[in-house]
Amino acid sequence: MFYREAGQFKTNYRADMAVFPISQDRIGIAIILIVAFGVIPFTASDFMLHAIMIPFLIFSLATIGLNILTGYTGLLSLGTGAFMGVGAYSCYKLATNFPEVHIIIWIVVSGFFSAAVGILFGLPSLRIKGFYLAVATLAAQFFLSWCFIRIPWLVNYNVSNAIEVQRRSLFGIPVTGPEAQPVTRYLIVLSIVVVMTWLASNLVRGRIGRMWMAVRDMDIAAELMGIRLLNTKLLAFAVSSFYCGVAGAMLVFLYYGSAEATAFSINQSFAILSMVIIGGLGSLVGSFMGAALIFTLPILLPQLMGSLGLPIQSATAEHITFMVVGALIVFFLIVEPHGLARLWQIAKQKLRVWPYPY
Amino acid sequence: MRAPDETTIKAGQTLLSVQNVSLSFGGVKAIRDVSFDIKKGEIRAIIGPNGAGKTSMLNVINGFYHPQEGEITFKGVKRKKMRPHDAATGGIARTFQNVALFRSMTTLDNIMAGRTLRMNKNFFWQLLRYGPAEREEIEHRRKVEEIIDFLEIQHIRRVPVGRLPYGLQKRVELGRALAMEPELLLLDEPMAGMNLEEKEDMCRYVIDVNNHYGTTIALIEHDMGVVMDLANRVVVLDYGQKIADGTPDEVKSNQAVIDAYLGVAH
Amino acid sequence: MLCVKPYNMLCKIFVIPFWEMWDLPDIFVQTLWEGLVGGTLYSLIALGFVLVFKASGVFNFAQGIMVVFAALSLVGLHAIGVPAFLALALAAAIMFVLAVTVERVVLRPLVNQPDIILFMATFGLTYFLIGFGELIFGGDPKVMITKELYIPTGTYSIDFAGGRVELQKLDITAMVVASTMVGVLAIFFSKTRIGRALRAVADSHKAALSVGISLNQIWVIVWFAAGLVALVTGVMWGARSEVSFALEIIALKALPVLILGGFTSIPGAIVGGLIIGVGEKVGELYWGPLFGRGIESWLAFMIALIFLLFRPQGLFGEKIIERV
Known part of the structure; x- marks a missing residue:
């Protein structure tokens, strides 16, 4: 009844091609942004900001990264964790070697290092596709994980063999390191994620997004239409890895505070992949939903069980989480292969015609 | 080019x-x-x-x-x-014996994809979208709409082509080839x-x-x-x-x- | 010692390792043997993959966790007092139940979906089995009931070229069991009615259906076969080290094996596994020190990656002609 486009006519192609052609959607996204920037920082507890909002946003960004590669371009990657790690380690090297440049700049720039590594490991896509390419990304994962552990230069020869984030400030307010307040870190993460999501949505809606999807759906036809397959795939690898790299750098510098190589292990890759699948392949909104679900599940599950009168130990909760995630993946693939994003669309469609069935 | x-x-x-x-x-x-x-x-x-x-x-x-x-x-x-x-x-453009459309993309996107070679705003304009990239997009959208009119497929503009019946798919595929303005x-x-x-x-x-x-x-x-x-x-x-x-x-x-x-x- | 300044690195890569192999042949042979045994286990996991891929086109990501799950079931059952061989039979039964469940719950509703969706479903299955296995059996490593299953332990020592090569009886058993299993599978595929039906399904699902072969039945059979292979792999692997979930990650090394051998070739899986196993051990011992050790974790993948660039269809695969 309220969510309806009746009476909203588009008089030019510009309006027709907008991200949110329906005005209720535009109002909705405005409200979300206002809440995210204006309400949450003042009302949410430090725990909420630090333990939920910050990691949720960071994982959403990584999920967008993988979604660009796997969801939009159809190239399966099992090396997301490693590409995130490249971002984190290069950010650390840059920040410690050139402390005069601001850390936030380095966080974003580290994405380029990740992109370069992504292109390198995307090169085999010239000759191989499908699962074979997945094995190539697995090679990246194991090789880079090994580098993170075995090359002490990457962590400036720290005895702990871990990245240790130092204090850096912006306008006198600490943004990284132990003194940085969750609110500050939250706002920085939020800003980066919002801007990068906007850029990603520009990309996927335009010529480049169509090229990616064309390669995904029917690479031979795309090639015969003059789309250069290798360039298109490498671009997807580069952009995807850029996003993952920035997410990785943020993960260490704005969330963990210090990190060892295990933070970027293959399990991280698997976790992000499950976020993509559950959120929906080829959907930016879905990336947020998938990340929210997978990330909050282990936090919510014990509380849910507790409120049902079935208190469980944290180890048990973890095991049940794994089972639930696995079951959810299978469930979504069977019922709705386009994940939460598609369910959201269906709900909107229902709302649009409500109270009529169609 | x-x-x-x-x-x-x-x-x-x-x-x-x-x-x-x-x-x-x-x-x-x-x-x-x-x-x-x-x-x-x-x-x-x-x-x-x-x-x-x-x-x-x-x-x-x-x-x-x-x-x-x-x-x-x-x-x-x-x-x-x-x-x-x-x-x-x-x-040189072509259609295929067993329709080779981009199945999960809409009719509009399929035909727009046919314009890829004629679009030249680079990656960074695409990132920003507003400005030159958008103008280019609109200009090509016009051409695409002409083709859509010509082939009388206005009603399926926003439908993912995988869901269309075979005859219409063939028509969309012709549209995609025409979008290349082939010789x-x-x-x-x-x-x-x-x-x-x-x-x-x-x-x-x-x-x-x-x-x-x-x-x-x-x-x-x-x-x-x-x-x-x-x-x-x-x-x-x-x-x-x-x-x-x-x-x-x-x-x-x-x-x-x-x-x-x-x-x-x- | 042989290396002079400007060619130092090249020499360390291309000369010294081979000289070492020649100089101490007993160590070299010992390493080869270790590699072969490790490779046998990779082959076994790859074999499970190939069985499922051949018959259903599903890239079964869960094969690794199935190995862990089968081994855990065996050890877990024995721990609650079930005699060893009864536990083995029961573990096999559990794998059968798993195969039926997977076919009913996962494969049947997803028939005719794109490969990537089916892959992701087995990825979900992996998650589920990890959680389920840890919930029931606990996450800590367990000891395989080697003695109870009468698997011989101890070593044979052979004097060789002035040194001594040690062969674990366990490893010899592993190789014998693995070869026997491959033989049995080969006979099963070529001589039995079900085996022929299986090959028909591998060629074309639709054609198989049209001559009255039940796809559902075939899938249960191959997943059960893959489950049995997983059980054997689990026992052997568990006997060599321990039964733990870490195995699930190591099992990913079956993927480069598949690339070398081709996704549908059983001989390919065997040869690929042995190449990877030997390459990895030899690489680690002779070239590892140059890179700071631990290259075992990625060497197999890199070998596969380089191999892919030159021969994308694998050692035994046929060249793919693309059509439009």
């Missing part, structure tokens, strides 16, 4: 010619020593029994298969083999699996494209009635060899063609 050899070829001159092309897969010879030409502005049909090498011939022309022997001259440039990208930038359009069985009404529609589009845009068309078709009505000239393949070449009437009365179709003891 045009080839430097952009000598304007006038109607009636040779646009593309295939000389002594042979293609084999392992030991299987798909095409043996075939030569023919396509003149600017004409509708050229390639016919022949199943397995005669027709689709392979189209694949050679737009660079998907590379022949072991022979040459292809396109717009005056002689090549040992075409590359798919060269073929596309040179102005030479290759149609691989554009009317296969269609009912009479759909076939008539498709015939009309083919003729209109040829008349209206002056696009040269090479098509593979099994329906002899359609071929005889549409085509200016027909080349007949059998077992990978050319057995006849000429106007529909000449071909119809050719003994070799009759034998190939009716079957004769070899």
Whole structure:
């Protein structure tokens, strides 16, 4: 009844091609942004900001990264964790070697290092596709994980063999390191994620997004239409890895505070992949939903069980989480292969015609 | 993005010619020593029994298969083999026997994808979108809407093509090829699996494209009635060899063609 | 010692390792043997993959966790007092139940979906089995009931070229068991009715259906076969080290094996596994020190990656002709 486009006519192609052609959607996204920037920082507890909002946003960004590669371009990657790690380690090297440049700049720039590594490991896509390419990304994962552990230069020869984030400030307010307040870190993460999501949505809606999807759906036809397959795939690898790299750098510098190589292990890759699948392949909104679900599940599950009168130990909760995630993946693939994003669309469609069935 | 050899070829001159092309897969010879030409502005049909090498011939022309022997001259440039990208930038578009659309994309996006080569705003403009990239997008959207009007598929603009019935998919695929504004359009069985009404529609589009845009068309078709009505000239393949070449009437009365179709003891 | 300044690195890569191999042949042979045994286990996991891929086109990501799950079931059952061989039979039964469940719950509703969707479903299955296995058996490593299953332990020592090569009886058993299993599978595929049906399904689902072969039945059979292979792998692997979830990650090394061998070739899986196993051990011992050790974790993948660039269809695969 309220969510309806009746009476909203588009008089030019510009309006027709907008991200949110329906005005209720535009109002909705405005409200979300206002809440995210204006309400949450003042009302949410430090725990909420630090333990939920910050990691949720960071994982959403990584999920967008993988979604660009796997969801939009159809190239399966099992090396997301490693590409995130490249971002984190290069950010650390840059920040410690050139402390005069601001850390936030380095966080974003580290994405380029990740992109370069992504292109390198995307090169085999010239000759191989499908699962074979997945094995190539697995090679990246194991090789880079090994580098993170075995090359002490990457962590400036720290005895702990871990990245240790130092204090850096912006306008006198600490943004990284132990003194940085969750609110500050939250706002920085939020800003980066919002801007990068906007850029990603520009990309996927335009010529480049169509090229990616064309390669995904029917690479031979795309090639015969003059789309250069290798360039298109490498671009997807580069952009995807850029996003993952920035997410990785943020993960260490704005969330963990210090990190060892295990933070970027293959399990991280698997976790992000499950976020993509559950959120929906080829959907930016879905990336947020998938990340929210997978990330909050282990936090919510014990509380849910507790409120049902079935208190469980944290180890048990973890095991049940794994089972639930696995079951959810299978469930979504069977019922709705386009994940939460598609369910959201269906709900909107229902709302649009409500109270009529169609 | 045009080839430097952009000598304007006038109607009636040779646009593309295939000389002594042979293609084999392992030991299987798909095409043996075939030569023919396509003149600017004409509708050229390639016919022949199943397995005669027709689709392979189209694949050679737009660079998907590379022949072991022979040459292809396109717009005056002689090549040992075409590359798919060269073929596309040179102005060769095609449709496929088993529809090769981008299934999960909408009709609009499919046809817009056909404009890819003609869009040139780079990555960074695309990132920002507002400004030049958007203007370019709108400009091409106009062209695409023209094609949508021409093919009368306005109502399925926003439908993912995977959900469309076969006949409409074929039409969208034609739209995607037209979006490239090709000089030479290759149609691989554009009317296969269609009912009479759909076939008539498709015939009309083919003729209109040829008349209206002056696009040269090479098509593979099994329906002899359609071929005889549409085509200016027909080349007949059998077992990978050319057995006849000429106007529909000449071909119809050719003994070799009759034998190939009716079957004769070899 | 042999290396002079400007060619130092090249020499360390291309000369010294081979000289070491020649100089101490007993160590080299010992390493080869270790590699072969490790490779046998990779082959076994790859074999499970190939069985499922051949018959259903599903890239079964869960094969690794199935190995862990089978081994855990065996050890877990024995721990609650079930006699060893009964536990083995019961573990096999559990794998059968798993196969039926997977076919009913996962494969049947997803028939005719794109490969990537089916892959992701097995990825979900992996998650589920990890959680389920840890919930029931606990996450800590367990000891395989080697003695109870009468698997011989101890070593044979052979004097060789002035040194001594030690062969674990366990490893010899592993190789014998693995070869026997491959033989049995080969006979099963070529001689039995079900085996022929299986090959028919591998060629074309639709054609198989049209001549009255039940796809569902075939899938249960191959997943069960893969489950049995997983059980054997689990026992052997568990006997060599321990039964733990870490194995699930190591099992990913079956992927480069598949690339070398081709996704549908059983001999390919065997040969690929042995190449990877030997390459990895030899690489680690002779070239590892140059890079700071631990290259075992990625060497297999890199070998596969380089191999892919030159021969994308694998050692035994056929060249793919793309059609439109």
